[in-house]
Amino acid sequence: MNTLHLKRSALAALLSSGFVTSAHAADDATDTLVNIDLPTGLVQEVQNALPESANVNQEYLNTDYNPNITFQSDAHVGITFLDEGAGYRNSLGYFTFADDTFDSLSFGDIDTNNDGHVAIKELTSVSGITAGMIFNNVSETGGGGSLNAGDTVVLGGANITNVNGTDFDMTGGTTFSDGTNMGFFVLQNAWSGKKVNSWDNNKNTLAMYTVDFLNPENSASATSDNTDINARHVAMMNSLSADNDIIIGFEDLVRPYGDNDFNDAVFRIRTDPVDAMYAFVPTTQTVINMQAAPAPAMGKSMSGMALMAFGMMVMYRRRKPGKKA
Structure with missing residues (x-):
């Protein structure tokens, strides 16, 4: 069943749970929170694609695609x-x-204090960058937070309306303009229970970004065209069971250390209108199938594998269920 919360009741519930505090309740997007039905099998599909404590399939990290989204019309997100x-x-x-x-x-131009990582306040000091919080604590219920699968927020102060099963509309607030690029970031262990460290104060919390050359594996000379081999921190895909919605999974540890499972924060992106964004991404099911397949032999089988990898990449334009573009 869909659970539609009015802004005030949602905020009250979050405050009582300790998820946010009154001092920072408006800092993230949870005052718009609605729990939306998910397509059957979506969470299991994501867990199969990004299994716990298992190295992510390298096809998700293919640098031929850009793990950020671009708007091709004004849109809510x-x-x-x-x-x-x-x-x-x-x-x-x-x-x-x-x-x-x-x-x-x-990288060194943005890392102004030369400590080897780009803090969020260093990024937002770059001309042309704007940023906002989505979830102050992106932890699930029973895992240090209060989020449940399906909890959905709208960026820019819009509201979720016309909830119908897995579908919904977004109205009011502000939209993101045609031609704008949007990336995402995770602040590592930043939620103190009251504040987001480095966002609400001057603590120097490690940040991971969807723009590869901003990540801490890079040298000072790294640029957007020349990044470290381990600098990608997101697995980006589209989901066949969720009408090809874009799914992003973050790795929150410096690579190649840690478990490299890229499931430390997994979320779906949807726009209104539905065809307002595009991205070049692999499908979950194709990569799951590749994980289950025997490893290819050396030689000409490798060229076949390369063709298979190319075939699984799709130019994404999502269509809303039951509606024609």
């Missing part, structure tokens, strides 16, 4: 929590940027 396997109480946010925002910058 909804974010749905699906799963998390983190030992930390991480915080999830987003940032927007133009095509040329990072063109003349290196």
